[in-house]
Amino acid sequence: MSTATVATQPDLSLRKLQLIVQQQEGIFGPLTQISTGNGKNVLEFEVRARPKVRAVLKVSDQGQPAPRKGFDLVCHGDCFIAGKQTRVAAYRAVEK
Amino acid sequence: MKHQKAAILLLAFSFLMLGGCLASLTAYPDLSYDAGAELKSIESYLSAEAITRYDAAEDVQRNGMDKKQWRNAVVNARIRAMDVLFNDFQQDLYQEGVGFGISTDWIVLALSGAGALISSASTALSAASSGVVGAKAAFDRNAFLDKTMPTLLATMVAQRKDVLATIRASLALDIDEYPLTLALTDLDHYYQAGTLPGALTAVAENAGSVAEEADDRLKSLLVVSAVSPGLQARREQAADFVKTLNDVELRALAGTLKVPADEAMLGNLLFAISSAQSEAAFDVIAQKIRIHFGEEF
Numbered sequence: 001m002s003t004a005t006v007a008t009q010p011d012l013s014l015r016k017l018q019l020i021v022q023q024q025e026g027i028f029g030p031l032t033q034i035s036t037g038n039g040k041n042v043l044e045f046e047v048r049a050r051p052k053v054r055a056v057l058k059v060s061d062q063g064q065p066a067p068r069k070g071f072d073l074v075c076h077g078d079c080f081i082a083g084k085q086t087r088v089a090a091y092r093a094v095e096k
Numbered sequence: 097m098k099h100q101k102a103a104i105l106l107l108a109f110s111f112l113m114l115g116g117c118l119a120s121l122t123a124y125p126d127l128s129y130d131a132g133a134e135l136k137s138i139e140s141y142l143s144a145e146a147i148t149r150y151d152a153a154e155d156v157q158r159n160g161m162d163k164k165q166w167r168n169a170v171v172n173a174r175i176r177a178m179d180v181l182f183n184d185f186q187q188d189l190y191q192e193g194v195g196f197g198i199s200t201d202w203i204v205l206a207l208s209g210a211g212a213l214i215s216s217a218s219t220a221l222s223a224a225s226s227g228v229v230g231a232k233a234a235f236d237r238n239a240f241l242d243k244t245m246p247t248l249l250a251t252m253v254a255q256r257k258d259v260l261a262t263i264r265a266s267l268a269l270d271i272d273e274y275p276l277t278l279a280l281t282d283l284d285h286y287y288q289a290g291t292l293p294g295a296l297t298a299v300a301e302n303a304g305s306v307a308e309e310a311d312d313r314l315k316s317l318l319v320v321s322a323v324s325p326g327l328q329a330r331r332e333q334a335a336d337f338v339k340t341l342n343d344v345e346l347r348a349l350a351g352t353l354k355v356p357a358d359e360a361m362l363g364n365l366l367f368a369i370s371s372a373q374s375e376a377a378f379d380v381i382a383q384k385i386r387i388h389f390g391e392e393f
Binding site: 008019026028037048049 | 322335363367
């Protein structure tokens with residue numbers, strides 16, 4: 001599995017970060033991992049066809065994120081949201 | 097009472113069986129030579145006098161050897177002595193911790209297995225099992241020894257091989273290039289490589305360089321930002337198209353866009369598209385694709 005990793009600035013809102021994730025999914029393929037490194041957000045994607053439904057990001061509690069009805073959990077990790085380290089989970093709506 | 101007797105008999109049998117197994121399976125076979133006698137036989141090369149004799153004017157003072165031969169004899173003897181002592185050290189470490197951890201685990205597993213098979217004896221067996229686990233816990237530096245020591249031992253062995261290769265290669269050099277004093281310094285490194293602090297330092301240095309590499313990778317990551325919906329639609333169309341290209345076509349496009357044409361060509365081209373965060377920057381990519389493939393984005 002080939003992967004591609006990009007970074008984003010740490011001062012973005014959750015909404016803006018989600019938009020970037022969705023745009024990068026459109027180029028590389030599905031999001032696989034979110035984390036932080038070197039003071040930035042680090043996003044990893046699997047290089048393959050873009051997903052039909054893009055990932056959405058939600059602020060999450062520590063530990064395993066809560067399941068959301070109609071969504072699959074894609075990944076979760078720490079991200080900088082508006083400069084603050086925040087636990088974030090990525091979900092993808094289940095295709096009907 | 098009858099069950100109790102059966103349990104005790106079974107327990108005794110289990111220990112006998114385990115004792116037999118453990119006695120017949122040891123980590124280190126017996127040495128075929130007398131290590132102490134061997135060290136004694138080379139002690140003239142290990143003493144400080146060996147260094148004095150290296151500087152002597154006449155070969156006769158070096159048992160008829162010239163200085164290079166004497167240097168090599170001294171170095172080889174000291175390597176051999178260090179190897180003998182390192183083997184002892186390794187066995188001591190194993191018996192101290194690594195071996196205990198493994199053999200105790202076997203006993204625990206065997207007792208638990210027997211307990212599961214024969215219910216009437218299970219209480220007694222469980223008690224015995226708990227006893228062994230307790231003994232293990234009491235001895236427990238095992239978290240360190242079981243997990244860390246094999247890594248440290250492997251590091252020591254690998255480091256010693258590295259230093260030994262350098263020494264062996266240097267022994268072919270003349271004494272002007274590789275005098276005994278320099279060889280003795282290398283021998284110190286050889287000794288140091290076989291110590292716990294030496295291994296810990298190597299592991300720490302390695303961890304440091306791995307962390308540095310990771311840092312460098314993170315620093316070189318493409319920093320992306322959100323783009324307008326119009327530009328994003330063009331980028332996605334181009335990415336979809338690039339994903340349909342075969343190797344030859346990918347290589348040609350990679351050459352045109354000046355991205356590495358290696359096994360990660362597709363990823364590299366997608367990075368080029370992702371890094372085009374303005375219409376003007378994307379136009380350059382779109383133009384190259386149009387020239388090569390006649391596709392418009």
